[in-house]
Amino acid sequence: MKLAGKVAVITGGAMGIGRAIAEGLATEGARIVIADRARAVEAAAAMSAQGFSAAGIATDVANEADVERMAKHAVETFGGIDILIPNAAIFTTIRPKPFHEITAQEWRDVMDVNTLGVFLSVRACLAALSRSTSGRVITISSGVAFKGNPLYLHYVASKGAVVSMTRSLARELGPRKILVNSLAPGFTLSDGVLANPALIAGARKPSLGGRTLERDMYPSDLVGAALFFAGPDSAFITGQTLVVDGGTYFH
Numbered sequence: 001m002k003l004a005g006k007v008a009v010i011t012g013g014a015m016g017i018g019r020a021i022a023e024g025l026a027t028e029g030a031r032i033v034i035a036d037r038a039r040a041v042e043a044a045a046a047m048s049a050q051g052f053s054a055a056g057i058a059t060d061v062a063n064e065a066d067v068e069r070m071a072k073h074a075v076e077t078f079g080g081i082d083i084l085i086p087n088a089a090i091f092t093t094i095r096p097k098p099f100h101e102i103t104a105q106e107w108r109d110v111m112d113v114n115t116l117g118v119f120l121s122v123r124a125c126l127a128a129l130s131r132s133t134s135g136r137v138i139t140i141s142s143g144v145a146f147k148g149n150p151l152y153l154h155y156v157a158s159k160g161a162v163v164s165m166t167r168s169l170a171r172e173l174g175p176r177k178i179l180v181n182s183l184a185p186g187f188t189l190s191d192g193v194l195a196n197p198a199l200i201a202g203a204r205k206p207s208l209g210g211r212t213l214e215r216d217m218y219p220s221d222l223v224g225a226a227l228f229f230a231g232p233d234s235a236f237i238t239g240q241t242l243v244v245d246g247g248t249y250f251h
């Protein structure tokens with residue numbers, strides 16, 4: 001129970017990678033706040049039914065007032081915030097297209113959730129994280145930031161920004177003893193991906209082919225790395241991005 005007594009806020013935690021990480025942290029004793037645009041309360045109820053301590057709050061991470069409410073809810077419900085995982089992002093619903101066909105509105109929509117959402121989440125949780133004796137932020141970037149995948153320019157740009165934000169935030173938050181690291185997953189069969197057969201048809205085979213460990217990747221493959229960054233074993237590590245992709249990109 002390496003996270004006993006800790007409070008973790010996970011955005012986009014109702015399903016997919018966020019949900020798997022939420023359950024992994026809860027298994028180590030953390031109390032969980034699921035903040036999601038959809039089914040946050042239901043996901044928290046399902047976790048509570050599994051015997052975990054969890055609360056849910058409907059949150060659009062691109063909405064400043066929502067995100068402030070999320071942080072307040074976590075503090076009021078569990079007394080503080082020790083771990084923030086700003087995981088929510090637009091990815092699984094994006095239709096791949098050549099960059100010159102991406103509209104300005106599509107660009108803004110992706111950036112609003114994937115970068116502004118991270119900024120707003122860290123900012124809203126800053127005061128509570130500063131009071132923690134073991135403050136952690138774990139961003140979720142992506143291997144695409146290093147590989148430069150085509151047909152997703154807005155998404156790739158947003159995940160490159162998350163890597164850079166992780167580094168800059170690590171420097172700014174170091175004096176407050178808050179560690180900031182990132183996980184960069186490879187193509188993962190998350191709930192959102194599984195609901196998008198076209199995405200699977202386009203990405204699964206090339207992803208498998210590029211892997212040293214040639215098998216599908218699941219949200220559960222990220223849990224160990226998330227626990228490492230959330231817990232005491234990473235106490236002198238900050239600003240880093242750990243690629244978890246079965247050995248596709250050696251970072």
Ligand SMILES: NC(=O)c1ccc[n+]([C@@H]2O[C@H](COP(=O)([O-])OP(=O)(O)OC[C@H]3O[C@@H](n4cnc5c(N)ncnc54)[C@H](O)[C@@H]3O)[C@@H](O)[C@H]2O)c1
Nearest residue numbers: 012015016017037060061088089092142187188190191192
């Ligand atoms: N699945 C992959 O292959 C993959 C690879 C690399 C990185 N990632 C990253 O992992 C994270 C999770 O991806 P996933 O595949 O589990 O996605 P998913 O689609 O399975 O789940 C995403 C969750 O985020 C929520 N969400 C979306 N927009 C939101 C918003 N504005 N406010 C609050 N919640 C919102 C959704 O409701 C959903 O519960 C994302 O940051 C994604 O970019 C995914």
